[in-house]
Amino acid sequence: MIGAGVVGCAVAYYLARAGVSVTLLEREAIGSGASAHATGSLSLLGAEFTPGASFQIARASYAEFPQLVPELESATGIDLLYQRRPSLRLALDDDEAGLIKSLLAWQQPHVKMRWIDAGEVHAIEPRLSPAIIGAVYEDESAQLDSYRLNLALGRGAELKGAGIRYREVTGLVNDGPAISGVRTAAGDIHCGAVVVAAGTWSWAFTPWLDFPVPVRPMKGERLLLNYPGAPLPVLLSSPRRGHLISRTDGFTSVGSTGGRDYDRKELFWGEEFDRQPTETARLELLRRAIDVFPDLERAELVQQLAGSRPLSPDSKPIIGPVPGRENVLLATGHATKGIHLGPITGRIVADYICRGSTRVVSDMSEFLPDRFADFTDADFSIAAQTVEE
Numbered sequence: 001m002i003g004a005g006v007v008g009c010a011v012a013y014y015l016a017r018a019g020v021s022v023t024l025l026e027r028e029a030i031g032s033g034a035s036a037h038a039t040g041s042l043s044l045l046g047a048e049f050t051p052g053a054s055f056q057i058a059r060a061s062y063a064e065f066p067q068l069v070p071e072l073e074s075a076t077g078i079d080l081l082y083q084r085r086p087s088l089r090l091a092l093d094d095d096e097a098g099l100i101k102s103l104l105a106w107q108q109p110h111v112k113m114r115w116i117d118a119g120e121v122h123a124i125e126p127r128l129s130p131a132i133i134g135a136v137y138e139d140e141s142a143q144l145d146s147y148r149l150n151l152a153l154g155r156g157a158e159l160k161g162a163g164i165r166y167r168e169v170t171g172l173v174n175d176g177p178a179i180s181g182v183r184t185a186a187g188d189i190h191c192g193a194v195v196v197a198a199g200t201w202s203w204a205f206t207p208w209l210d211f212p213v214p215v216r217p218m219k220g221e222r223l224l225l226n227y228p229g230a231p232l233p234v235l236l237s238s239p240r241r242g243h244l245i246s247r248t249d250g251f252t253s254v255g256s257t258g259g260r261d262y263d264r265k266e267l268f269w270g271e272e273f274d275r276q277p278t279e280t281a282r283l284e285l286l287r288r289a290i291d292v293f294p295d296l297e298r299a300e301l302v303q304q305l306a307g308s309r310p311l312s313p314d315s316k317p318i319i320g321p322v323p324g325r326e327n328v329l330l331a332t333g334h335a336t337k338g339i340h341l342g343p344i345t346g347r348i349v350a351d352y353i354c355r356g357s358t359r360v361v362s363d364m365s366e367f368l369p370d371r372f373a374d375f376t377d378a379d380f381s382i383a384a385q386t387v388e389e
């Protein structure tokens with residue numbers, strides 16, 4: 001396993017739980033990538049999931065959490081700050097209402113949800129802005145602390161027998177088309193199968209695999225606030241103004257910036273820029289949150305987080321065996337949904353390694369690396385516009 005973010009740690013956990021011998025290699029620390037910065041929102045409502053396999057995988061991963069969370073918490077003693085709550089997806093103008101309703105049309109048969117008017121919205125939460133014109137109300141949402149999830153998956157994998165070694169993978173060991181190990185500065189490590197889950201840095205494996213791994217870093221920032229008022233009774237989000245969540249540790253999370261918020265040059269500048277919080281994002285995120293919930297003016301800023309999401313050219317994750325190679329799989333490109341999709345990615349990769357195939361979704365072709373076999377170049381900014389936060 002290469003990379004100890006939520007995706008790599010989830011794969012290590014599901015493999016170790018299935019009795020497979022696993023070594024997880026991480027160049028920095030567990031949770032040193034995007035997974036430490038995420039909101040930890042688990043929602044089926046955004047624009048990222050599309051009808052068919054994409055929605056199936058989203059539902060399947062969402063369904064993992066009710067069992068996975070207590071399992072990890074009792075094994076590791078880490079409180080994941082998990083909360084299952086109804087959510088409101090708010091519209092403050094006709095543009096947002098149009099976006100929400102266009103998704104509602106195909107999502108409604110699959111998720112119990114309904115459009116409610118401004119009166120009903122304010123009956124649920126009177127402190128919301130009077131500018132709100134309506135919302136979708138639904139009851140299949142959750143949220144947790146993504147860094148704690150990352151730590152718990154890593155520790156959980158260790159407790160099930162996985163080894164964690166802190167070293168950077170600098171190449172792959174080939175035996176013809178088969179990959180038989182990884183190179184590190186401390187020497188080669190031989191293994192039966194390699195899984196690349198290096199998040200936004202997975203692109204570096206392209207020459208070693210002689211196969212394209214098209215992911216680019218897409219910057220995201222969010223804020224943690226100390227708000228003196230009562231916590232919100234529901235999870236809030238809106239297509240143009242992001243999320244607003246009262247966490248169970250008492251802090252309020254607002255954000256996030258995404259593809260729409262940076263110019264093309266900034267958006268893919270790379271990891272060093274991505275890790276730097278910006279004043280522009282801080283002011284913009286506060287403005288958007290106060291638009292939705294004016295009383296947030298009384299809140300204090302506690303922390304600003306910034307990280308790099310691994311974005312693929314079609315904004316879908318890249319999961320499965322690398323064509324033309326043996327014993328190597330990719331688990332990357334999860335963009336804005338790597339926390340939500342981490343558990344199911346773990347299950348899918350474990351299926352491929354233990355059984356050679358998976359039945360998690362009826363058609364995996366939307367996610368397989370194979371779809372990029374002829375990839376040479378792409379305008380990633382198009383994909384960046386299709387994901388929300």
Ligand SMILES: Cc1cc2nc3c(=O)[nH]c(=O)nc-3n(C[C@H](O)[C@H](O)[C@H](O)COP(=O)(O)OP(=O)(O)OC[C@H]3O[C@@H](n4cnc5c(N)ncnc54)[C@H](O)[C@@H]3O)c2cc1C
Nearest residue numbers: 003005007027033034035039041169199220337338339340
């Ligand atoms: C502001 C923000 C908000 C977000 N909100 C949400 C949300 O609400 N819900 C959601 O589902 N997702 C959310 N995301 C997206 C989510 O964070 C990512 O999709 C997810 O964390 C990707 O996980 P990963 O394990 O692939 O990558 P990472 O967490 O980046 O982990 C990759 C790891 O690989 C290691 N690595 C890299 N190269 C090597 C190497 N050569 N050798 C060894 N180790 C290596 C890195 O050090 C790193 O630890 C958000 C992201 C951001 C930035």
